[in-house]
Amino acid sequence: MRFLVIGDVIGRTGRRAVKEVLPSLKEKLSIDFVVLNGENLAHGNGITKPTFEEVITAGVDVITSGNHTFDKKEVYTIIDDERLLRPANLPPLAKGKGFNTYEKNNKRITVINLMGRVFIGIPLDCPFRTFDEIYNKVKDTSDYIIVDFHGEATSEKQAFGYYVDSRATLVFGTHTHVQTSDERFLPKGTAYISDVGLTGAYDSVIGIKAPQIIEKFITGMPVKYEPEEGRYIFQALFLDTEEKKLKRIQIKEGESYEL
Amino acid sequence: MRFLVIGDVIGRTGRRAVKEVLPSLKEKLSIDFVVLNGENLAHGNGITKPTFEEVITAGVDVITSGNHTFDKKEVYTIIDDERLLRPANLPPLAKGKGFNTYEKNNKRITVINLMGRVFIGIPLDCPFRTFDEIYNKVKDTSDYIIVDFHGEATSEKQAFGYYVDSRATLVFGTHTHVQTSDERFLPKGTAYISDVGLTGAYDSVIGIKAPQIIEKFITGMPVKYEPEEGRYIFQALFLDTEEKKLKRIQIKEGESYEL
Amino acid sequence: MRFLVIGDVIGRTGRRAVKEVLPSLKEKLSIDFVVLNGENLAHGNGITKPTFEEVITAGVDVITSGNHTFDKKEVYTIIDDERLLRPANLPPLAKGKGFNTYEKNNKRITVINLMGRVFIGIPLDCPFRTFDEIYNKVKDTSDYIIVDFHGEATSEKQAFGYYVDSRATLVFGTHTHVQTSDERFLPKGTAYISDVGLTGAYDSVIGIKAPQIIEKFITGMPVKYEPEEGRYIFQALFLDTEEKKLKRIQIKEGESYEL
Amino acid sequence: MRFLVIGDVIGRTGRRAVKEVLPSLKEKLSIDFVVLNGENLAHGNGITKPTFEEVITAGVDVITSGNHTFDKKEVYTIIDDERLLRPANLPPLAKGKGFNTYEKNNKRITVINLMGRVFIGIPLDCPFRTFDEIYNKVKDTSDYIIVDFHGEATSEKQAFGYYVDSRATLVFGTHTHVQTSDERFLPKGTAYISDVGLTGAYDSVIGIKAPQIIEKFITGMPVKYEPEEGRYIFQALFLDTEEKKLKRIQIKEGESYEL
Numbered sequence A, B, C, D: 001m002r003f004l005v006i007g008d009v010i011g012r013t014g015r016r017a018v019k020e021v022l023p024s025l026k027e028k029l030s031i032d033f034v035v036l037n038g039e040n041l042a043h044g045n046g047i048t049k050p051t052f053e054e055v056i057t058a059g060v061d062v063i064t065s066g067n068h069t070f071d072k073k074e075v076y077t078i079i080d081d082e083r084l085l086r087p088a089n090l091p092p093l094a095k096g097k098g099f100n101t102y103e104k105n106n107k108r109i110t111v112i113n114l115m116g117r118v119f120i121g122i123p124l125d126c127p128f129r130t131f132d133e134i135y136n137k138v139k140d141t142s143d144y145i146i147v148d149f150h151g152e153a154t155s156e157k158q159a160f161g162y163y164v165d166s167r168a169t170l171v172f173g174t175h176t177h178v179q180t181s182d183e184r185f186l187p188k189g190t191a192y193i194s195d196v197g198l199t200g201a202y203d204s205v206i207g208i209k210a211p212q213i214i215e216k217f218i219t220g221m222p223v224k225y226e227p228e229e230g231r232y233i234f235q236a237l238f239l240d241t242e243e244k245k246l247k248r249i250q251i252k253e254g255e256s257y258e259l
């Protein structure tokens, strides 16, 4: 099975990157299943029905999210769509669902969305034990288990990878909007990366207009953030489970790339 | 000189408390100078011109603030009013000013607004050194120095008190919306309290509707907070510098109290 | 039933305060049951067998704790003592237990220790749901339920109070080492205070030598903290469930006090 | 000029990697100047004289550090060595120095060590303004300015990069122990990477034994961390200022690599 997972997609420029890159990339790499972190789809924060549908139409199978899932109220109209996940370790009273099993090519793929707790100011259940509980429910009915671990601290993300090593097919981190180069197969076989990175404006601070974030840091006053525009970067991770191939992808608009 | 300092005033109920309590209290205690933390005056977050004027008219001399100073854009119309302060240890590029000297009864009173850095997610300069700098500027032209130290951690607030002991007339903490009972004269004479407390709805969670804050904690989803209404509590601290008297004040609507 | 709960007891000076004050106070107020937060008993951090026994001998029934429970390895020799609790919302794999039911005067008293999650860097389960689970286990076999909610943020502590209002007999906050003056009976009857405060050296920063904490803040370098000595303050909360009386207690060494 | 900067070096395995890789790498790439972040040199935390000298002898010119600089008291014996830096935005009372200018090949190279403030629990001055101050002092006497920005949040690191773009020769992030793949020349010419990564045990959680970090997360109790051993990874960034070449380096023990 060939998976592609796409890091946090930021606003209009990020969506444009998905639409321009994904269809041909799926063909070139014969990709079977695509997961995309969509918490920043709608103008940098949250998800709306049109932005959700825009990337689904481009070829995404499942959209995961994170701390920005509920930033835009419009998300409530699609929160029960089976292709949309929010972190499974939100409290049980949170709307939406944290994992789901999908069928593709006669295989059952379970996608689990989790969120780290270090430096994330949201009341969350333990992601380690939440994984254990979900795993026990789905292990006998899943051919592949894919985890989006949305988190800040590298120690927590890597510790989680080792914790689920051999049980998950792939653990990919999201949230920092910066791709890491630590992709690998862990000792017992789980494919892992700390962060898939950013799909959005290249000349930006994590997808946002640089002057706005600088202004926040040097004035200490509230600043409205807006997604940067212009040239995009598309960042993703490709996993071929048969060929045991794991490859980071970075495609800059207008530049050639090798796969 | 007789000072009254009033803790974070929350929304309409808090402003009503100020208007109903302050005028007669000033008379009874022959208060010369009143400082009020107003960061939550406008519907629980921020300050507007009408809410600013409402409490000034009720008898307040200076309004200090904190992490919510700039929550409402309307504050920019009054940010240069000499009676409004924001934390002095915001970066130099922040709008507004952090201290000022006022004349009352032929005495010069300098009020300094500072913010603690522990658990406060704002880029702030060192409040200890910022005090030193301001102190060196104003010490020869001030008869009294009053500090509103807006902060979360008790260790930082008490450490600051000891750090400025003998140099400041009074250090009063704000921000937690809960009054502490540790008012005292520090060893070298500075009057001190860790938090003056709340002026707002009594049956509330720090001035806000309890069910809303509970919902946030048990669902992990965004919840809009609104100030609670109903019976008020008015919390303040009274300092008489001549008589060396320092007294916490708690006035619950409809209940008698002793001064 | 008459309860006394004692705030964080800091080091040798705190233990001395307990030994000098508690026996006569129990007699004067005919106290039936005493709970004491002991996370700082042993030189300011952690608990050892001798310090544990010292306060038990002075008349304490149950010792609760918090983020410093395991600071000293010696605690493992007493962690299974039925009179010692650690936060119940630590992960299930943590040593020790988070609640217990005690018999006194033919009544069954359940004491629950919980820890808040805001600004506390420890991986904790939801204290709200942990309370629900324990409550369902013990409600039919408990005459009184006492909760030590060890936490930093006033919003979380007060929200918890309202959440368990009518279910708990008493919720008392600990951890900030500063007593708050918001003790009250909540609308449905639960007795509540945000923080019981400090039992330790009076002329200190939260029980620690002031110059050491100041040094930490102004140098940014590691500083070893030691409990301050000298005159003590003893802070506690008294609840008489029959007479519906709730009273904060502050006893400064060498000063008279009224009860 | 050809620079090599090496990410956080963790314990004995990290030092071994430096000794085995650096000398030949310097030769192959004709490297003129080497900076290494050494805050974790001594058994994973802090720096001692022998560990300092070990990497200096291997060919390092300057050792920068971060939040662990003062973890081991032994550092005070070398803190005034001109080749050792600690973050320049520590308070002025902190021991050591935050920048220095070195001569190499008749060129003057200023190295500045800064620390980010987001999610870092240390009282720090503004790194943006600290850079401005240092820059104004050294710009006329420096041919190259190299900045180690030790920080957690990607937004702060990238914002800093844009803030100093054209003024610094190179900004390299450290602290997360995971290499990022966002190396680039910023629009005005400054070379940048968010994190150089880890030099230490490859099969580890950020250089530490995985089971220990997992235990911390799933038990909530204190766990002693120790550096992992075994196969190393050496991570660095190479900058050739003349050829405008910027290249990430990852060398795994026992594997071939291309430069």
Ligand SMILES: [Fe+2]
Pocket (backbone or CB within 6 Å): A008, A039, A040, A066, A175, A176, A177
């Ligand atoms: Fe994101």
Ligand SMILES: [Fe+2]
Pocket (backbone or CB within 6 Å): A039, A066, A067, A068, A150, A174, A175, A176
């Ligand atoms: Fe996120």
Ligand SMILES: [Fe+2]
Pocket (backbone or CB within 6 Å): B008, B039, B040, B066, B175, B176, B177
């Ligand atoms: Fe406030």
Ligand SMILES: [Fe+2]
Pocket (backbone or CB within 6 Å): B039, B066, B067, B068, B150, B174, B175, B176
């Ligand atoms: Fe505040």
Ligand SMILES: [Fe+2]
Pocket (backbone or CB within 6 Å): C008, C039, C040, C066, C175, C176, C177
């Ligand atoms: Fe404590």
Ligand SMILES: [Fe+2]
Pocket (backbone or CB within 6 Å): C039, C066, C067, C068, C150, C174, C175, C176
């Ligand atoms: Fe504590």
Ligand SMILES: [Fe+2]
Pocket (backbone or CB within 6 Å): D008, D039, D040, D066, D175, D176, D177
């Ligand atoms: Fe490090």
Ligand SMILES: [Fe+2]
Pocket (backbone or CB within 6 Å): D039, D066, D067, D068, D150, D174, D175, D176
């Ligand atoms: Fe670090």
